[in-house]
Amino acid sequence: MAKFKGSIVVDKERCKGCGICVSICPNKTLGMSKEVNGKGYNFAVMVAEETCVGCASCGRICPDGVITVYRAKED
Amino acid sequence: MEDLRLMKGNEAFAEAAIRAGCDGYFGYPITPQSEVMEYLMKERPENRTGMVVLQAESEVSSINMVYAGAGCGKKVMTSTSSPGYSLMQEGISYIAAAELPCVVLNVVRGGPGLGTIQPSQSDYFQATKGGGHGDYRLIVLAPSSVQEMADFVPMGFDLAFKYRNPVLVLADGVIGQTMEKVVLQPQRPRLTEEEIRKNTPWATVGKSIDREHNIVTSLDLQAASQEKHVLHLQEKYREIEAAESRCEMIKCEDADYVLVAYGSSARICQKAVDLLRAKGVKVGLLRPITLWPFPSKEVKELATRVKGFMSVEMSLGQMVEDVKLAVEGKVKVEFFGRCGGIVPAPEEVVHAVETKLL
Amino acid sequence: MSSNICTPENLVYKKTSLLTDKVMHYCPGCGHGTIHRALMEVVDEMGLQDKTIGIAPVGCSVLAYDYMNIDMQEAAHGRAPAVATAIKRLMPEKFVFTYQGDGDLAAIGTAETIHCCNRGENILMVFVNNAIYGMTGGQMAPTTLEGMKTATSPYGRDVEKVGWPLRITEMVAQLNGVWSASRHTVHTPAAVMKLKKALKKGIEDSMAGKGTCFVEVCSSCNSGWKMSPVEANKWMAEHVLEYFVPGDIKVDGKMVR
Incomplete structure (x- = not known):
């Protein structure tokens, strides 16, 4: 079975730091940033990049639509 | 050929x-105007022109x-009577705020409260001063015949679309229920979606x-832009005041005294004028056709050459305030009215003129 | 290292263009954003942007029209079903939906809701139930749970005094005009996918003239419930969904519950 490698891009200025993506990420790829954005929110970041499979769960649930998801077959 | 009917x-x-x-x-039955929807239901306009007729669950809904x-750029209307018109006030305020064109008919019955089903003119304040919450005005047309009931529909739509403002036709139970001859205008075609997109580019269709999304709303949470919007509305109302005030003057040329009356009261006053003139009293009648904008200019002009006015209403004195505002104390302004659904007889008006005005 | 896969050909998910770029005013973690996006994704996937007219309510989602990149009208409080009725009747070829909260749809607008459903207006009604009045600051809703504390039920909802939480979806499902009624959530990605399926079917069926399609979405209001977004979703799953049980209630004109 082919393995997938995923990655996400968070629009960190629009992220409100609710943490819902972190709570539902099946591979515990996501966490919250230490620093804050312009609005004072901690924002979602990949804390374990290598575990991301690009399942897009975070993108689908993000209330503010700030997550873009990419996925590629692993060589 | 002329399409003459008795209706x-x-x-x-x-x-x-x-x-x-x-x-x-879209309407809800209430006496004394239920014949409007009854006629439409019987006539099946969906087969004649494709017009939609729907009985809603309430006046609030209609x-x-x-x-x-109206937000879709369609020509839409409703009709009701006083208690139902009160229920509609929230919606009318939204329509005025969102600058949507429509025609509303209020066949007035006696109030306050559930009041009576008999004719009255006691909704004048509500009609001409706004009615619901906020700074807004409706264009108010007052028919005094069955012919005008018919004529004010296309005229109402024309004004409504010209100014993107609701138009209220303020009739009363007498005008609504009386049968008279009426010449009907020929059929106008309904607007196509293409025409709507072109004529009313703001419509949500x-x-x-090739355009941004259209939004019909009356909400603006920013004080500065809300103020700007309300000022824009006021500017539009000033424009309407300057251009659209209408009235009919009957025997005012040589008059010493002038009666001011609209709707069915004006019909009664016309007879009273004749009776008074037969007695040698030079009386005229000014009949406002638009209650808002009120024909203040004409009243003001008359005030420079007559000895006094009497406002005759089927209320306890509402339009008389607008007459006084226009006269500015130059001559006396008296009032005669009946209420509770009583329609005054011409002789009562004659008596009132003789005892109060002369 | 991972950044090198972030290229257009590897894109699997991004915000639909049927949502505008305006930053939503919703509180962090609010379900409205997810529900807005699910709905707009379906409209986008079905290619219906130019045929869609949406009705926004009064309540937290009053500004939905700023976020959904479609023609929209903002209705007076509770009147969205009446507004949608007229639009659909005047333009039967369009897709018309209402988007309403619990106060709007199940309290002040109950009459409009019931009569719209009873007439079987060919529209989709999206009913967001978060068991509280969010916008006005967390007061009791018709759907507030028994014993639940709100600003106007500070000692908990006393059902003896103010009645029981209203299952309006079960109520309207009884009406002949309603073609489908179901309850969903958006607290897990799987639930979002399920919601999207229901929305799609609701759009198809309402466009096909089957009748009113009614989709309730239970959503958390972490601000109103005074919890963190993640806690609120957990609390919703444990408490709200006990009373407001997700799933189909009426399918293709037949009661299934």
Whole structure:
């Protein structure tokens, strides 16, 4: 079975730091940033990049639509 | 060929709506105007022009259906009577705020409260001073015949679309229920979606790729832009005041005294003028056709050459305040009115003139 | 290292263009954003942008029209079903939906809701139930749970005094005009996918003239419930969904519950 490698891009200025993506990420790829954005929110970041499979769960649930998801077959 | 019919005012209004190319009527039955919807239901305008007629669950719902249709650039209308018109006030305020065109008919009955089903003119304040919450005005047309009930429908739509403002036709139970001859205007075609997209580019008919999405709303949470919007409305109202005030003057040329009356009161006063003139009293009649804008200019001009006015209403004195505002204390302004559904006789008006005005 | 896969050909998910770029005013973690996006994704996937007219309510989602990149009208409080009725009647070829909260749809607008459903207006009604009045600051809703504390039920909802939480979806499902009624959530990605399926079917069926399609979405209001977004979703799953049980209630004109 082919393995997938995923990655996400968070629009960190629009992220409100609710943490819902972190709570539902099946591979515990996501966490919250230490620093804050312009609005004072901690924002979602990949804390374990290598575990991301690009399942897009975070993108689908993000209330503010700030997550873009990419996925590629692993060589 | 002239299309001459014998009809009730309410029926003439309904038939005129179909012929005006109206797209939708949404209403709720209430005496004394139920014939409007009854006529439309019987006539099946969906087969004649494609016009939609729907009996809603309440006046609250029907006025919001009008808001919706107007927001789509459609020619839509409703009709009701006083208690129902009170229920519609929230919706009408939204329609005025969102600058949507529509025609609303209020066949006034006696209030306050559930009041009576008999004719009255006691909704004048509500009609001409706004009615609901906020700074807004309606264009208010006052028919005094079945012919005007019919004529004011297309005229109402024309004014409504010209100014993007709701138009209220303020009739009363007499005008609604009386049968008279009426000449009906020929059928106007309904607007196509293409015409709506062109004539009313703000209408919510589906976002095409060549424009931004359209939004119909009365909400603006920013004080500065809300103020700007209300000021814009006021500017529009000043424009309407300057251009659209209408009245009829009967025997005012040589008059010493002038009666001011609208709707069925004006019909009664016309007879009273004749009776008074037969007695040698030079009386005229000024009949406002638009109650808002009120024909203040004409009243003001008359005040420079007559000895006094009497406002005759089927209320306990509402329009008389606008007459006084126009006269500015130059001559005396008296009032005569009946209420509770009583229609005064011409002789009562004659007596009032003789005892109060002369 | 991972950044090199972030290229257009590897894109699997991004915000639909049927949502505008305006930053939503919703509180962090609010379900409205997810529900807005699910709905707009379906409209986008079905290619219906130019045929869609949406009705926004009064309540937290009053500004939905700023976020959904479609023609929209903002209705008076509770009147969205009346507004939608007229639009659909005047333009039967369009897709018309209402988007309403619990106060709007199940309290002040109950009459409009019931009569719209009873007439079987060919529209989709999206009913967001978060068991509280969010916008006005967390007061009791018709759907507030028994014993639940709100600003106007500070000692908990006393059902003896103010009645029981209203299952309006089960109520309207009884009406002949309603073609489908179901309850969903957006607290897990799987639930979002399920919601999207229901929305799609609701759009198809309402466009096909089957009748009113009614989709309730239970959503958390972490601000109103005074919890963190993640806690609120957990609390919703444990408490709200016990009373407001997700799933189909009426399918293709037949009661299934």
